[in-house]
Amino acid sequence: MNIDALYDVICDRLTNPKTGSYTVSLLQQGEDEILKKVGEEAVEVILAAKDQGRQRVIEEVADLTYHVLVLLAAQKIRPEEVRGELSRRHK
Helix, strand or coil: CHHHHHHHHHHHHHHCCCCCCHHHHHHHHHHHHHHHHHHHHCCCCCCHHHHCCCCHHHHHCCCCCCCCHHHHHHHHCCCCHHHHHHEEEEE
C-alpha cells in the first residue's frame, strides 16, 4: 500500500469510524496520544537501527510512517503538502 492510499484509509476512519479499528481508537484518544505514539515509534526506529537488523528497521519505519500519517490526518494536513515542502527544500 502506498502512502497516499494509507492516508486515505486513515481519513476514511476519521469520517466513517469502524468499531474495533485501532485507527479510530487512536484518533478518538486525541492528539496527545497520537503524539505519544509518534514519539514511541521514533525511539523504536532508533533502537532497531542500532542492532536489531534490517527487517526490524523496515517494520519500525512502517509503524512510524503510519503514526505520522494519523497525526497528519488529525491535523488535516495532506501528504502532498509534505511532498511540496520537501520539493521546495530541494531547490
